[in-house]
Amino acid sequence: MNKNPKQKSNKIKARLPRGLADRGPAELAATREMIEKIRAVYERYGFEAVETPAIEYTDALGKFLPDQDRPNEGVFSFQDDDEQWLSLRYDLTAPLARYVAENFQHLALPYRSYRYGWVFRNEKPGPGRFRQFMQFDADTVGAASVAADAEMCMLAADTMEELGLRRQYVVKVNSRKLLDGILDFIGLSGEDNFYRRLIVLRAVDKYDRLGWAGVKQLLGDGRQDESGDFTKGAGLSEEQIAPIQYLLTRPPQNLQEGEELPSWEAADALYYNFKFGNDPARVPIRNSRTIETLRGHFNSPLFEQGLDELDEIAALAYRARYGSARILVDTSVVRGLEYYTGPVYEAELTFEVKDEKGRLVRFGSVAGGGRYDGLIARFTGQKVPATGFSIGVSRLLAALQHTGKIQVKPQPGPVIVTVMDKERMGEYQGMVKELRDAGIRAELYLGNPKNFPNQLKYADKRNSPCVVIQGSDERHRPGGPVVTVKDLMLGSRLSDKDSDRAEHLRRQSGAQMIVPREHLVPAIIQLLLQNRVIETDQIS
RNA sequence: GCAGCUGUAGCUCAGUUGGUUAGAGCGCCUGACUGUGGAUCAGGAGGUCGGUGGUUCGAGUCCACCCAGCUGUACCA
Numbered sequence: 001m002n003k004n005p006k007q008k009s010n011k012i013k014a015r016l017p018r019g020l021a022d023r024g025p026a027e028l029a030a031t032r033e034m035i036e037k038i039r040a041v042y043e044r045y046g047f048e049a050v051e052t053p054a055i056e057y058t059d060a061l062g063k064f065l066p067d068q069d070r071p072n073e074g075v076f077s078f079q080d081d082d083e084q085w086l087s088l089r090y091d092l093t094a095p096l097a098r099y100v101a102e103n104f105q106h107l108a109l110p111y112r113s114y115r116y117g118w119v120f121r122n123e124k125p126g127p128g129r130f131r132q133f134m135q136f137d138a139d140t141v142g143a144a145s146v147a148a149d150a151e152m153c154m155l156a157a158d159t160m161e162e163l164g165l166r167r168q169y170v171v172k173v174n175s176r177k178l179l180d181g182i183l184d185f186i187g188l189s190g191e192d193n194f195y196r197r198l199i200v201l202r203a204v205d206k207y208d209r210l211g212w213a214g215v216k217q218l219l220g221d222g223r224q225d226e227s228g229d230f231t232k233g234a235g236l237s238e239e240q241i242a243p244i245q246y247l248l249t250r251p252p253q254n255l256q257e258g259e260e261l262p263s264w265e266a267a268d269a270l271y272y273n274f275k276f277g278n279d280p281a282r283v284p285i286r287n288s289r290t291i292e293t294l295r296g297h298f299n300s301p302l303f304e305q306g307l308d309e310l311d312e313i314a315a316l317a318y319r320a321r322y323g324s325a326r327i328l329v330d331t332s333v334v335r336g337l338e339y340y341t342g343p344v345y346e347a348e349l350t351f352e353v354k355d356e357k358g359r360l361v362r363f364g365s366v367a368g369g370g371r372y373d374g375l376i377a378r379f380t381g382q383k384v385p386a387t388g389f390s391i392g393v394s395r396l397l398a399a400l401q402h403t404g405k406i407q408v409k410p411q412p413g414p415v416i417v418t419v420m421d422k423e424r425m426g427e428y429q430g431m432v433k434e435l436r437d438a439g440i441r442a443e444l445y446l447g448n449p450k451n452f453p454n455q456l457k458y459a460d461k462r463n464s465p466c467v468v469i470q471g472s473d474e475r476h477r478p479g480g481p482v483v484t485v486k487d488l489m490l491g492s493r494l495s496d497k498d499s500d501r502a503e504h505l506r507r508q509s510g511a512q513m514i515v516p517r518e519h520l521v522p523a524i525i526q527l528l529l530q531n532r533v534i535e536t537d538q539i540s
Numbered sequence: 541g542c543a544g545c546u547g548u549a550g551c552u553c554a555g556u557u558g559g560u561u562a563g564a565g566c567g568c569c570u571g572a573c574u575g576u577g578g579a580u581c582a583g584g585a586g587g588u589c590g591g592u593g594g595u596u597c598g599a600g601u602c603c604a605c606c607c608a609g610c611u612g613u614a615c616c617a
Contacts, residue, residue, distance in 0.1 A: 094617090124614095418575095418576095420575070456577045484575095499579070
């Protein structure tokens with residue numbers, strides 16, 4: 001068709017857009033398993049499911065209308081045929097706020113709901129960072145009480161436990177009011193300081209990555225990274241930086257000498273290796289101590305209010321017997337989003353793993369959330385308190401794979417009924433049907449049946465537990481027709497690379513059994529049960 | 541966006557100071573071993589060396605620009 005001699009190829013190159021991923025059967029099965037576990041916990045807490053579409057009007061997402069030149073900065077956006085801007089959602093919180101505002105009359109407040117789904121961000125992808133990823137989200141709307149926040153923390157902790165991560169995670173809590181109070185205190189309040197507050201927030205959010213030295217530069221004049229790129233700082237003075245440093249570098253506080261923990265808490269507390277003189281001792285952390293030591297440090301009512309909130313959350317968690325190993329008050333947690341107005345929380349994995357190249361991988365934060373009392377007011381004008389929590393499903397799954405908590409192995413394939421004689425396809429199909437009726441995954445070999453080895457190769461690639469063979473030998477048995485059932489799992493264990501072909505075939509015959517045609521189904525069920533491909537309760 | 545590194549077959553990579561028809565291993569396909577996954581053996585397909593332009597008698601190799609990927613950094617409402 002194309003007459004251009006310079007045309008190189010009219011083939012389209014098959015390629016995956018960057019930052020996106022295909023997912024195979026193993027990963028899908030693992031994801032499903034994980035989601036069911038999370039869902040079970042959320043349901044137990046009384047949250048109900050609600051789903052919103054992946055596309056929203058751009059303004060509903062809180063993003064200003066896209067730049068005509070760069071409409072996809074950060075979010076994927078496009079114009080509808082009536083010229084209105086639409087965008088793919090970048091989280092599940094903003095769409096929920098829209099849903100609540102739109103259905104306010106009909107919802108029973110406090111409204112508690114959960115949902116999971118894909119969200120999209122048009123940002124530079126990196127290891128473990130995709131442009132499409134899954135979030136699992138829970139929100140309580142219409143409850144101003146910090147009890148709702150405390151419950152989010154407990155929900156987060158219970159979810160991690162359910163996923164088998166006991167003692168491998170910690171839910172950290174802080175209140176945005178602490179930082180806001182300090183910003184007030186150092187004279188950064190008011191509309192005209194909005195931008196500087198934003199810089200401070202961003203800088204502080206990088207604490208775990210850059211450490212205090214890096215954050216300090218960002219709060220001051222600015223910071224130059226290894227590649228030579230310079231980031232302008234917030235331009236704060238030493239006196240303004242000091243209170244922020246106090247908040248950020250203040251570690252969770254230990255139990256005081258003479259104090260004792262009840263045994264449940266001792267077993268559920270986080271310990272620090274702390275030096276008394278020269279003796280290192282493992283000293284438990286107590287959240288109430290962390291809060292106490294911050295009292296009255298700044299002349300700021302907002303700061304004290306934040307401490308009150310944390311105190312209440314800590315007390316509620318304590319009464320529900322969550323120790324500091326599970327819910328930890330940590331004033332260095334900030335979270336980047338500016339819409340948070342009160343308590344913020346983050347579930348962090350505390351273990352480290354090595355990747356294929358032997359490099360250390362820290363999963364860090366796998367979930368987070370907080371109170372956003374202003375989000376729904378954007379639609380209704382009326383302030384509606386809300387608090388929510390989101391799990392990064394894909395990232396958490398990657399972590400679970402590393403700990404071996406979840407199997408991401410290929411699932412066993414179907415039983416393959418092979419074709420020895422293509423005139424008798426109907427009979428083979430009949431065997432398949434019998435197996436399926438018994439609840440067993442089975443399929444007829446649909447490829448070219450000309451050479452038999454290919455059929456076994458196919459079954460091997462599908463990870464099939466066994467194949468069914470019936471050629472003329474089996475059909476014309478004097479005692480009546482039989483089938484050969486070949487156990488591929490046993491066969492692969494029996495194969496030996498050093499042996500020659502004759503030896504190989506002799507060995508393989510040991511992995512086969514001959515059963516009367518009418519006993520096909522029970523024989524296969526027995527084989528699958530023996531190999532743990534199916535469980536007894538799966539037989540129909 | 542900024543910076544550094546990388547780009548040769550499906551994958552992992554060789555390719556000498558620029559020199560004929562660009563290679564290997566693995567994988568893939570076909571066949572042999574009369575109806576058995578593996579091993580073995582015999583064949584085969586697959587690359588305008590990321591793209592364009594330049595220097596040169598001659599470029600996978602040198603130069604410029606562009607593109608893509610990776611890493612760091614920024615942005616992430």
